[in-house]
Amino acid sequence: MTRRLVVVGGDAAGMSAASQARRRLGPDRLEIVAFERSSWVSYSACGEPYFVAGYVDPLSRLVARTPEDFAARDIAVHVRSEVTEIDLDRRRVTVHALDEGRTFRVGFDDLVVATGATAVRPDIAGADLEGVFELRTLDDAAALRRVAEAGPGDCVVVGGGYVGLEVAEAFAVRGWRTKVLTSGPSVLERTLDPDLGAKVVDAMRARGIDVVLETQVRCINGSERVESVGCDDATHPADVVVLGLGTRPEVDLAAKAGIPLGETGAIAVDRRQRTRIDGVWAAGDCAETFHRVTRRPVNPHLGTVANKTGRVAGINIGGGDAIFPGVLGTSITRVCDVEVASTGVRESEAEEAGIAAVSATATGTTTAGYWPEAAPLTIRATAERDTGRLLGAQIVSEGPAGGKRIDVFAVAIWTSMPAQELAWTDLAYAPPFSGVWDLIHIAARKAATRAGSIQ
């Protein structure tokens, strides 16, 4: 008997699940139907700021696979099709075909909820004015690029996270007077300690981007079109405002259907990506996962996690047995030629989780010090007191090829390696790549010394 898998949401998690299920079960065993609200499936949201900047062109380059590609693998994908209801009793979804205006129902045996995340909109006046953007979907990216190309003018980015900074750089590259407003003492404050974030702020300011820290946006002003952004102490003129205030899991549909949420507000799943409802799976930004260091539930919105959790769901739906091993929250970006990366937890986060932690910072260069392209590199390693077990790392590289060193920490933390062991590992050295002791070694040794786990 042919069963039917319905996938709600056609980006990384949903389509990974569909693909993996199809690899294991042919169309005679499993029918697969995916519904996506936007016009696109399987695209790289992470590439959108670079499309706005003009580094990447055309927009279709950000699309990994089209509905036609999936059709060729017997996966039916319907875009511009919003699932408006999940009926768990009747095991069917209600779909609204946006362009045709019609609504229809489709039954399922298995269901993957991969509704992703949605931008946090500030609860302030003027957020709906023309000229106020967010950047989530490819349609957002296309709209924002048209604006960027029509400039220059004044661009105000609200929020100092990854997307906000990347968008700010995109507008600055295009000649806009660009300003970033953030409430925190620094930027990227979810992943970087403030003193390290300050290096990013310096690099942005050196490029002419005005970064305003510790400011509260109170209103967006204008009649029809945006004209300015009002903070407590200043009003910032704006022809375009980009809201980069982070994202929250898109769980309204699931919650309304009665699919239980977890303590983070995302859909609760086990390590096989099963929700608490039989035959209903969740993956990607809308699903909760757990942190390997703190062992606590987390809900990171990262493309890497979406792909992996989708894959796990798909393997299991297809009859395999895959376990999602958890996350470290590893992330990286490049802002104004500064590479920024982090993994695991910072000292403050470790302490919050009840782990006694120490941190040590090593400063050096991306290559041998005498190499012509040597650029400042800073690595902060966090380790458990006494044992030296590695808990986290932060990297700021003021030149190329420093940031991806975070992956070495990610694997070391993954295996609970003590810092004193990482300090002796056999890492590659040649002058164009590092010092003979990589800065990883030095940071690890310093962390172990501070933890008291090395003599």
Next chain:
Amino acid sequence: MTRRLVVVGGDAAGMSAASQARRRLGPDRLEIVAFERSSWVSYSACGEPYFVAGYVDPLSRLVARTPEDFAARDIAVHVRSEVTEIDLDRRRVTVHALDEGRTFRVGFDDLVVATGATAVRPDIAGADLEGVFELRTLDDAAALRRVAEAGPGDCVVVGGGYVGLEVAEAFAVRGWRTKVLTSGPSVLERTLDPDLGAKVVDAMRARGIDVVLETQVRCINGSERVESVGCDDATHPADVVVLGLGTRPEVDLAAKAGIPLGETGAIAVDRRQRTRIDGVWAAGDCAETFHRVTRRPVNPHLGTVANKTGRVAGINIGGGDAIFPGVLGTSITRVCDVEVASTGVRESEAEEAGIAAVSATATGTTTAGYWPEAAPLTIRATAERDTGRLLGAQIVSEGPAGGKRIDVFAVAIWTSMPAQELAWTDLAYAPPFSGVWDLIHIAARKAATRAGSIQ
């Protein structure tokens, strides 16, 4: 009572040992005297080809610390001072001061033998002709650079290892007609499978370097000065010949003194860097170490290992307790903008060591495929059959920032991680840095599949 430590050889291993011993014991407890045959101590041999090329200037940039720097830390360093005899019975060394012509004796309580490695000279006629060089010491580098600057002309490099290729690039950069002659089917054959080495050959040829494979050098011709290099099937005109035939441990002094050697021909040491003679230590290229994958004795000549083993010796001499954890032979270089790196063992080496192994190759790009600077990246992962335990990896990156990914494999192999686990690790992703699945993940997954350790 003040004891005396004598260090024979003033490069990385010897001076690391001296520095670490000094950190733990002040001059009231330990006198430290180091003898170095050449004019330099504590220098970066790995940087020499880049000095010849002119990427690095002046030569002193390659020197990490001078004898004066060490003197300030109460470490007496004598350059141009060759130790000609170690007398284990009387616990003293004989030193020949090369410039003054005099000979003297110095007693020791502890002795560190850090005599390094010496270039393999081919047993062929003409190897002593003027215009025939090797590249080991800074003096060699200075001489070779003078020649390179006096050109251009015809340069023939004999040997397809790291140093040979780096020197070939240096001469090519300076406009010389440059040719590499090697007996193997490819280049870098100690660390790369031939099909991967072929990518390096292609890059060199694209830069105008003539790479002649599978040829045997029979003689070097000339009267006084070199004129050509004779192979079985051809004679190659040469104004300069650089011999890059690898290195062997410099153990004559130790062997003559009766310090036991190991099966690799290097000095046998335990994991604390103790030779079999009480109070006599060895570190660096002249000392044997062991391979963490094969568990066999090896004698890699790598600056990383020299620094680490010297550090271990020095900590132990200073009263600490350090254990050298072994090597993976991790190495990296950049030749004609191709980054080449390897760690652990290749499939053939694993099989020789009695480990049933499989390999899998993943091809992709250094960044997201749509990123403007995306360059071809190839990763080959080797894993143990059935278990999937990672054994080795090779990387060829035809653009920047690919090669250092080898460190992720180095840490994974270090901890005996199975490929199927690495395939799920939380590595950093953003479009300028990788695909959402890093090619590391893909290579690991393929290796696990081939090993039969993943469903």
